[in-house]
Amino acid sequence: MELSLHIVFLLCAAAVCVTCEQQPPSDEDWLELDTPQGPVRGRRDPDADHLYVFYNIPYVTTPTKENRYKPALPPPVWTEPFDAIDKGVICPQPNVMNNLVRQEDCLIANVFVPDTKRKKLSVLVYVHGGGFMGGYGDMLKAKNLLKTKDIIMVNFNYRVGIHGFLCLGTEDVPGNVGMKDQVALLRWVQKNIASYGGNPDDVTIAGYSAGSAAVDLLMISKSAEGLFHRVIPESGANLAPFSIQRNPLEIAKKYAKDKYNFTGGDDIYALEKFYKTAPIELLSADTFLDRTDATFLFSPCIERETEDEAFLTESPLSILKNGNYKKLPVLYGFAEKEGMWRLIAYDGFMNKMNEKFSDFLPPDLHFKSEEEKEAVADKIKKFYFGDKPVGNDQILKFIDYYSEITFSFSMLWAVKLYVESGHDQVYLYEYSFVDEETPLVPHTNVRGAEHCAQTYAVMDGKNPMEADESLLTPEHKEMKNIMRGIWHNFIKTGKPVPEGSSLPAWPATGANGAPYMSLGQKVELRHEPLLETRYRFWEDIYQKYYLEPIPPPARAPKPRTEL
Known part of the structure; x- marks a missing residue:
């Protein structure tokens, strides 16, 4: 691969x-x-x-x-x-x-x-x-x-x-x-x-x-x-x-x-x-x-x-729930196929996922028993892969799974909590731009915006390995100009799109992840909640099984034996 x-x-x-x-x-x-x-x-x-x-x-x-x-x-x-x-x-x-x-x-x-x-x-x-x-x-x-x-x-x-x-x-x-x-x-x-x-x-x-x-x-x-x-x-x-x-x-x-x-x-x-x-x-x-x-x-x-x-x-x-933080303008988003970061492990993970999918659950979920854990793992596996075994024909579902557990769900969850706490300057986007030079996802005819693709659009070069931009497709050059313009506007004004721009007006998002800007082959404001079905699936799981982090416990003073 x-x-x-x-x-x-x-x-x-x-x-x-x-x-x-x-x-x-x-x-x-x-x-x-x-x-x-x-x-x-x-x-x-x-x-x-x-x-x-x-x-x-x-x-x-x-x-x-x-x-x-x-x-x-x-x-x-x-x-x-x-x-x-x-x-x-x-x-x-x-x-x-x-x-x-x-x-x-x-x-x-x-x-x-x-x-x-x-x-x-x-x-x-x-x-x-x-x-x-x-x-x-x-x-x-x-x-x-x-x-x-x-x-x-x-x-x-x-x-x-x-x-x-x-x-x-x-x-x-x-x-x-x-x-x-x-x-x-x-x-x-x-x-x-x-x-x-x-x-x-x-x-x-x-x-x-x-x-x-x-x-x-x-x-x-x-x-x-x-x-x-x-x-x-x-x-x-x-x-x-x-x-x-x-x-x-x-x-x-x-x-x-x-x-x-x-x-x-x-x-x-x-x-x-x-x-x-x-x-x-x-x-x-x-x-x-x-x-x-x-x-x-x-x-x-x-x-x-x-x-x-x-x-x-x-x-x-x-x-986030109590809103006890200073609410600043936030430009917040992710790429469409963030889970591509995990493709290097796909061949080794396929059989393990079929054998024991619970090993792939994120560690911020906690269960009362192994039986409950296996039941939830089976529910998640079926949501993504149905009744079929994880295989090469399921690679896009694998990408979706790692996209959501690593990046997109937690960002949309944070958006919901931000807005509910009175934060009214969160500008949400999804980056999905690809062109003919974007590699195909293995075993498919699909191209995808990988993890941090929007970052690479702002940064120099074709990608992190190639600094030269002269050979980019016209579409790619235009997307880089758009992304740099959005970032520049936000850095200067706290808003990603100024009044009078040729880009669509970009209002702050609501608690349901709408509206948001779709940064793809077209740049357009969308009014339906972003990833609504998948977000609600994970929201239900996290409401039931979320594991709060804990600090290290207090300890007795250190022995003074080294003096």
Whole structure:
């Protein structure tokens, strides 16, 4: 089965290489700015002369070694000019990319500054995807989006996998440091972005896949409140099964025992010591792509109430139901065939689905007994596959299943709760554009908009693997122009379509997922609820069987035997 690499790797984490600086640029290519950290020198982008790029800026001081699971420290300062060149630094993660430098000291930002004398430009902060266990800030490029010269973009690394999302609830491993890195980056933007020409009072956060779930979580976190003003989640919700660990302590214990033969039992501090002292290369080697439940184990968690600032101490469902968050304009949506991200596993999953479909249920469902679980699994299997066994002729149903359990249902559920809590600025879409160059789904004559297809439409290139846009079909070029226009309008105004546009008027959606914009071969506003039948099927199941996430339990003070 032939699939493009960006489907295979880490939920939108494109396996592309960073081209590090081979020789210093000439003096006229540098732009030096005075910032609160000290003087910073960026260079004109050799592939986009409308931009200066400042790479590798440490937005915090990264804790390392036995402190690796603690929140980051204040950023460094300097007096001599800092040459902000690309060094290919990424955080520890599975070794599937070349020419990149994996290291614990990895928390850097990249700032893309238009060549303009204008100041107080709108700021776009982009959060990368990768299933919360891989990826890096500069994985996808958005230089074409910035040709209007009225937006500054920031992308950045945050800690991923065990490194970022081990959650023990102890002083040294409180949890959610990957999300706290994102909050720290937003605070860095507030303090520093004016030096680069940006407006700290005009910040949009956007993210794709796990980055989408992340910005959706940032919107409801009190720790991030006031740090941004608009939100663009692209294919990933704060209610998605992969977005929140159900029981982080049990996950950490079981993984240490099953994967590394940890024998410390229920001793929380023995477990903590294991994770603090194990080589980071060992702890970041697993891709988790063999899991059947659409999760990657280590992701954000609910934290215990402590004296330190927590990222999240209440479940997203509870926050959405009570409406206790700042309601900002949101551009919210997903691609038609998100489940194509799982096609790489289809051959191996077919027989397993026929043998025990309950192994494929998402982990945010809970049942009173195995009999009840098997009965619900049988109901779900019949809803998608009927009475036929899962096989090659059912591959589109397989895509639908993974589309819904991973992305579309949770996003529509969040929309319903947003609107019911009084949030009247949610703009909903479904992206379904394909052209003759879009590969066929295996075993079919059907083309589909894959996971994060709308992100690729906004970003540079044909897809994450091919930067050249000159050979795109006219239809594809036009769709890229439309998508970049929608994103630009939203970043500038909080609305995706301005008055007088040639595009259809785009009102905010209602609790039933209507109206919504269909971004396909035609761009049209649709008034029927999006995916109504499938949404109602899953809504009924989740109302009966939803499993709320829990924080790690309180623990006795750590023994002082090491003094």
